Amino acid sequence: MATIRDVAKEAGVSVATVSRVLNDNGYVGVETRKRVLETIERLNYSPNEVARSLYKRKSRLIGLLLPDITNPFFPQLARGVEDEVNQAGFRLLLGNSDEEATKELDYIQTFEQNHVVGIISATNNTDRENYENIDLPVVFLDRTSKHHPSVFADGREGGRLAARALIDRGSTKITLIKGPAHVQPAQDRFQGALAELSKAAVDFSVLGTTSYAFEEAKTWAEELFTKHPETDGVIASNDIVGIAILHEALRLGKSIPDELQIIGFDDIPLSSLSYPSLSTIRQPAYEMGKEAAKLLIRMIKKEQEIDQMIQLPVSLIERNTTRKVDKDE
Amino acid sequence: MATIRDVAKEAGVSVATVSRVLNDNGYVGVETRKRVLETIERLNYSPNEVARSLYKRKSRLIGLLLPDITNPFFPQLARGVEDEVNQAGFRLLLGNSDEEATKELDYIQTFEQNHVVGIISATNNTDRENYENIDLPVVFLDRTSKHHPSVFADGREGGRLAARALIDRGSTKITLIKGPAHVQPAQDRFQGALAELSKAAVDFSVLGTTSYAFEEAKTWAEELFTKHPETDGVIASNDIVGIAILHEALRLGKSIPDELQIIGFDDIPLSSLSYPSLSTIRQPAYEMGKEAAKLLIRMIKKEQEIDQMIQLPVSLIERNTTRKVDKDE
DNA sequence: CCTACTTATGTAACCGGTTACACATAAAAT
DNA sequence: ATTTTATGTGTAACCGGTTACATAAGTAGG
Incomplete structure (x- = not known):
């Protein structure tokens, strides 16, 4: 690997001049610049970022x-x-x-x-x-x-939107999935949805979860329908959970969205490919x-x-x- | 940010000694080592990777x-x-x-x-x-x-497996989706499936695609059912395409898997969450x-x-x- | 013609580690 | 007692860039 000194020697100039050409600062004669550039090309030189980083800190x-x-x-x-x-x-x-x-x-x-x-x-x-x-x-x-x-x-607003959407569309026994406690945006959504649900004339319950992983999403979906079989609207903590719930609901023979509405969060690419495609609160990731x-x-x-x-x-x-x-x- | 020289001075030793402690090579006295380690701790020193990289190349x-x-x-x-x-x-x-x-x-x-x-x-x-x-x-x-x-x-084997699976399960008018020509593993799968289909007593057709993007997957799904409405088995080029096809098939009211079987490729995490969940050829990514x-x-x-x-x-x-x-x- | 500034280029210090080499002492071998 | 060898530590060169500073020539202004 060629160094700046190799280039300098080959081009018959000093390393400072090569550096000036490289960084396009300081004065360099037209002829010299051409010669240096040509040499760089010929030696296939490319500057060492590590050396640069060291000096520049x-x-x-x-x-x-x-x-x-x-x-x-x-x-x-x-x-x-x-x-x-x-x-x-x-x-x-x-x-x-x-x-x-x-x-x-x-x-x-x-x-x-x-x-x-x-x-x-x-x-x-x-x-x-x-x-x-x-x-x-x-x-x-x-x-x-x-x-x-x-x-x-705006997670809070997202939560509100999600809750509003289900309420406006006639769900009356809503289950709100509360995402992991340590994940900030999950809590914002939760709070937003909670606020909106509290204001409205609907029954609702909350289901706590502890992670977002695929495998566990399935578990929660099962838990949801065991604990709240009569629910007619689910606000999922994100799209993965939403899709897992959709999957489980279909498996149980529920008709979507007539019997059960589901709304997710995030709008990950695959959400539009679920069937029925998942309604969701989009975050512009x-x-x-x-x-x-x-x-x-x-x-x-x-x-x-x-x-x-x-x-x-x-x-x-x-x-x-x-x-x-x-x-x- | 403390440097190795700061540590050396504070500990009353040379930089070489600090370096030896750091890298655990060469001889260092027990007492000296202790003092150096203590100083490192006290100054909250952590070595500069850039300098190290430069010398070590x-x-x-x-x-x-x-x-x-x-x-x-x-x-x-x-x-x-x-x-x-x-x-x-x-x-x-x-x-x-x-x-x-x-x-x-x-x-x-x-x-x-x-x-x-x-x-x-x-x-x-x-x-x-x-x-x-x-x-x-x-x-x-x-x-x-x-x-x-x-x-x-083993993409070829994957293709064979996929084809075999559909054939064994009774599909007789199979559509094989050919992934982008420049993507090597897509072509392997394609070749494998093609070989297997050619040997079997089934009708099949090939649909070419040019990318793996989500949006376009939907387009091909539509194209598939326009061009080959009578197909009863689809070998998708990957799970995204498979899920898109599943989505479209359900939208058209097809019964899965009775009327139409679909098999994907990759086994991405969301495949098990589609409904019906997607059969696929798993790659251990x-x-x-x-x-x-x-x-x-x-x-x-x-x-x-x-x-x-x-x-x-x-x-x-x-x-x-x-x-x-x-x-x- | 002299000073001042612009242009062009080179020398060497510097960034912060690593390590070859030198040196010193103590312990082991002869 | 003398030579080896093991142990412990320091000095300074080196990695490959960047840039402060020095030098020099050309030219513009007074």
Whole structure:
């Protein structure tokens, strides 16, 4: 692998000149520049980022910390982040925390050791000491923090929308699935839905769950119909749980949406492919990722004041697990 | 951020000694070691990976190149890779290529510039010049290459299994969906299924597709039933397409699996949550990721000769889009 | 004609680790 | 008692970029 010194020698100039050509700063004569560029080409030279990072004390890497890329919601976030940071010349160091504090800490350390210029984290416990003595730009994604800028969807409003949707469409015995207690956005949705249900003239019950994993979603679906067989409307904590419930309901021979309405949360790509297709509250995951990345990049470039909180709107995606409602009611 | 020199000064030793303590090599007195460790603790020192990488000419990073993390098959691969490399102390630099040669090349360059110690790529065009002048260990995942070790599932056998399954369960007018021509494993499956169908006493037709994206899957599902309304068995190119077809079939009022059997490929997590749940050919994605990582790590450590090709078995996952068959036929 | 500024280029220090080599002492071998 | 060998520690070069500073020539202004 050729170094800048090789190029310098070959082109008959000093390393400083090569560096100037490379970074397009300082004065370089037209002829010299041409010669250097030609030599770079010829030697197939590409600068060593590591050496550069060492001197500059910063790399062109950004750390992205997710709970679990295997959960279909996160790849979309990740893709949004990636597309945006790439455009600005950055690359991603990726980590899955599995919501474990140790793994999280390990990754944060890796990020620092590798001189990342910023971190985007979609992790719980946002205010844990983990993030307190970091002097890097940090943006929380799909989470909120008092101490760091955050990008998230309006979960409360989402919960309200979901509840309103079922109520408006005639469900009267609603079951509200409460997602894991430690997952912030799950609780926001829950609170929003709870508030709306409380205001309305419907019966409802709450079913607590502890994770989002596929396997367990099936268990909860079964539990739901054992505990609340008479329910005629379910607000799921996310689309995976929603689809699991749909599956179980069909297995039990329930007619959807006539006997039972179901509404999910997230709008993961596969939701539109369930049958009946799942009505859901959409979070603009890809856009959220992009916004977080944009925000982080602004922080990295120290552009003016940055918005501390970016809340993106959620929307009701009406598909076929909820009944149609007359527009003019 | 404290440096090794700060630690050395504080502990009253030389940087060499601190380095020896850090890396646990060379001779260090018991007392000295204790003092150094205590100082490291007190200063909250953690070594700068970038400086280390520069001297060693290798980092602790591994490059992972995927077509698109948004496709539900790949997060599983990625997770397998991550879990395995983490255990060996490596971290991941992630890139999505979107199957575009330019992006791919850009990422490979990033990987090299950042001194990654190895690359795992799940990219087509494995034998493109891209990978020819790399003097790093490269493992192809879910793809094969003549020049580099590869980890992949037995796609041909998968195709045969899928075809056999439908034939054995009584489909006689089968439609075989041919995945994108440039995606190697899709073609393997296709060839396998084709071979099996050709041998059997069934009618069949082939429908070509050009991508795996969600949106387009719906289009092909519609196209399928327009062109071949009488089909009673579909071999989908992957689970997403399979689920899209299932969705469309149900929308058209077809009874599954009585009127129409469907078999997918991959066994993505959501396949078991479709209704009826999707029968499919399972690829052990997580394990494939792990195997690829293990292989790469062995190459990095230059342990003995390495297996050039690791083929993992596929298996038929019989769920409810195929009919039950008597065991003793 | 002299000063001041612009343009062009080179030298060497620096970033923060790692390690070859030198040196010193103590213990073991001859 | 002398030579080896094992143990413990320090000095400085090195990895490959970037950049502060020095030097020099050309040219614009007074």
